[in-house]
Amino acid sequence: MSTGTATRAEVCAAACADLFRGDGEIVAAAVSGMVPALGARLARLTFEPGLLTTDGGPLLTAEPVPLGAPAGDVEGWLPFRDHLWLVLNGRRHVVLGASQMDRYGNSNISCIGDWERPRSQLLGVRGAPGNTKVNTTSYWIPKHSRRVFTEKVDFVSGIGQDRGAHDLRAVVTNLAVLDFATPDRRLRLRSAHPGVSAEEIAESTGFDLVIPGEVPETRVPTGEELRIMREVLDPRGLREREVPS
Amino acid sequence: MSAPGKVMDIDEVVGSLESGMTIGIGGWGSRRKPMALVRAICRSDLTDLTVVSYGGPDVGLLCAYGKAKAVVAPFVTLDSVPLEPHFRAARQAGAVAFTEYDEGMFMFGLYAAAHRLPFLPTPAGLGSDVLKVNPHLRTVRSPYHDGPEDGGELIAVPPLKMDAALVHMNRADRRGNAQYLGPDPYMDDLFAKAAGRTYVSCERIVETAGLLKEGPLQSLLISRSHVAGVVETPGGAHFTLGEPDHGRDERFQRLYVESASDPEKWAAFRDRFLSGDEAAYQAAVRAWREGER
Numbered sequence: 001m002s003t004g005t006a007t008r009a010e011v012c013a014a015a016c017a018d019l020f021r022g023d024g025e026i027v028a029a030a031v032s033g034m035v036p037a038l039g040a041r042l043a044r045l046t047f048e049p050g051l052l053t054t055d056g057g058p059l060l061t062a063e064p065v066p067l068g069a070p071a072g073d074v075e076g077w078l079p080f081r082d083h084l085w086l087v088l089n090g091r092r093h094v095v096l097g098a099s100q101m102d103r104y105g106n107s108n109i110s111c112i113g114d115w116e117r118p119r120s121q122l123l124g125v126r127g128a129p130g131n132t133k134v135n136t137t138s139y140w141i142p143k144h145s146r147r148v149f150t151e152k153v154d155f156v157s158g159i160g161q162d163r164g165a166h167d168l169r170a171v172v173t174n175l176a177v178l179d180f181a182t183p184d185r186r187l188r189l190r191s192a193h194p195g196v197s198a199e200e201i202a203e204s205t206g207f208d209l210v211i212p213g214e215v216p217e218t219r220v221p222t223g224e225e226l227r228i229m230r231e232v233l234d235p236r237g238l239r240e241r242e243v244p245s
Numbered sequence: 246m247s248a249p250g251k252v253m254d255i256d257e258v259v260g261s262l263e264s265g266m267t268i269g270i271g272g273w274g275s276r277r278k279p280m281a282l283v284r285a286i287c288r289s290d291l292t293d294l295t296v297v298s299y300g301g302p303d304v305g306l307l308c309a310y311g312k313a314k315a316v317v318a319p320f321v322t323l324d325s326v327p328l329e330p331h332f333r334a335a336r337q338a339g340a341v342a343f344t345e346y347d348e349g350m351f352m353f354g355l356y357a358a359a360h361r362l363p364f365l366p367t368p369a370g371l372g373s374d375v376l377k378v379n380p381h382l383r384t385v386r387s388p389y390h391d392g393p394e395d396g397g398e399l400i401a402v403p404p405l406k407m408d409a410a411l412v413h414m415n416r417a418d419r420r421g422n423a424q425y426l427g428p429d430p431y432m433d434d435l436f437a438k439a440a441g442r443t444y445v446s447c448e449r450i451v452e453t454a455g456l457l458k459e460g461p462l463q464s465l466l467i468s469r470s471h472v473a474g475v476v477e478t479p480g481g482a483h484f485t486l487g488e489p490d491h492g493r494d495e496r497f498q499r500l501y502v503e504s505a506s507d508p509e510k511w512a513a514f515r516d517r518f519l520s521g522d523e524a525a526y527q528a529a530v531r532a533w534r535e536g537e538r
Contacts, residue, residue: 115374116339120337121336124321
């Protein structure tokens with residue numbers, strides 16, 4: 001199978017898998033969408049076999065299961081209360097979503113507008129404050145836009161580098177992989193997905209993204225990774241609905 | 246002598262509540278919510294409630310009926326539909342006060358209240374705007390260490406005290422011992438211990454001797470010592486997830502969301518499903534389902 005045929009969603013899923021590289025025997029908490037869940041299970045089936053993954057619910061599965069499939073054999077139990085304790089324990093890397101994010105990685109899922117009387121009430125902070133304070137945190141943004149990447153978030157749900165975040169690993173979007181590897185830990189373009197220009201990414205970001213002189217291309221999944229995604233972990237192609245090609 | 250029986254009906258439970266109370270509601274999002282009791286509150290003349298909840302359509306319905314003066318929650322969601330339309334509308338209209346906590350902070354508030362502690366310390370919430378919008382929150386320092394390695398300050402989460410709590414369980418006996426049979430207890434035992442009194446609705450009341458035929462010892466989540474009343478309400482969590490007795494009624498949940506988009510549609514939804522008692526609701530849902538086929 002040619003690796004040149006990977007879809008954008010597959011590139012994103014492999015980038016999400018890479019988030020967990022080196023994490024070892026911790027819970028991969030992919031709580032914000034199909035693509036990060038696919039990435040976590042792909043990492044476990046390839047280069048990070050120690051990872052613990054869930055069925056999308058409270059079961060830690062003996063083996064990585066296809067998206068939406070029953071858990072099969074179970075190796076552990078992680079009901080919500082234990083998820084919340086595990087946040088404090090720290091053996092957990094979470095992939096969150098965000099409706100807004102600023103240059104330091106402060107994120108908002110609470111509301112748009114004035115908190116006292118919001119223009120748009122969203123979810124509420126959920127676990128974002130605690131997750132970002134004490135867990136390794138990454139983000140998945142399926143639609144990279146100036147609405148999301150904004151100068152100032154309306155409400156700080158997840159804390160950024162300037163507010164004491166524990167470890168913000170990276171941000172995977174439908175266009176690029178971003179990280180915080182600058183001296184002042186501002187968002188930086190790490191790699192652009194194949195077929196996406198640095199200009200398009202800059203244009204879709206509402207603040208000055210740090211863009212290196214040479215922008216690497218996000219790696220494409222290997223033939224084996226594509227086979228696992230297509231035949232094993234996501235034969236129904238749920239990833240493609242989250243990131244249209 | 247045997248333990249006192251505590252079987253009540255829905256209206257007796259709601260009749261024992263008073264306007265202005267703080268009411269805890271178990272479950273999580275759109276999962277195992279005591280919806281029959283919530284529907285009965287909507288029919289009642291109760292007002293000015295403060296609702297403490299990992300919020301779902303319980304919070305939404307109470308907002309839609311103007312019953313909630315204030316909501317204490319880390320989120321309000323329908324899970325498969327991310328945003329709760331009535332809660333959104335209430336917030337955007339400035340119709341409801343909101344105490345917004347991190348999920349872990351909220352759990353510590355439940356643990357503190359359940360164990361009569363003045364607070365529990367946690368780093369969750371530090372640095373976020375949760376502190377900005379909750380000026381009542383204070384921080385503490387560890388008395389054992391005071392170095393940067395401890396992180397210094399911790400939030401002292403105060404107890405989430407409640408006058409009453411409502412939870413929906415899979416089974417219970419007449420004495421008030423209550424059992425969950427799904428994969429997640431949520432925080433229902435903590436609500437039961439935190440509240441001044443707790444009412445359990447359940448899918449089925451069984452004999453005490455039959456509880457362990459239904460599920461393992463570990464499924465006996467709530468002791469009768471924390472329960473004031475038990476109500477048998479088959480389908481009482483509808484339309485939320487009530488596994489293993491029933492899944493979430495996704496189609497009905499979508500109807501609920503669509504109906505919320507427009508005052509006329511909402512009036513029609515109310516008339517059709519929520520204008521009568523619980524038996525009328527269940528009958529209307531069955532009729533709707535037949536019509537959908």
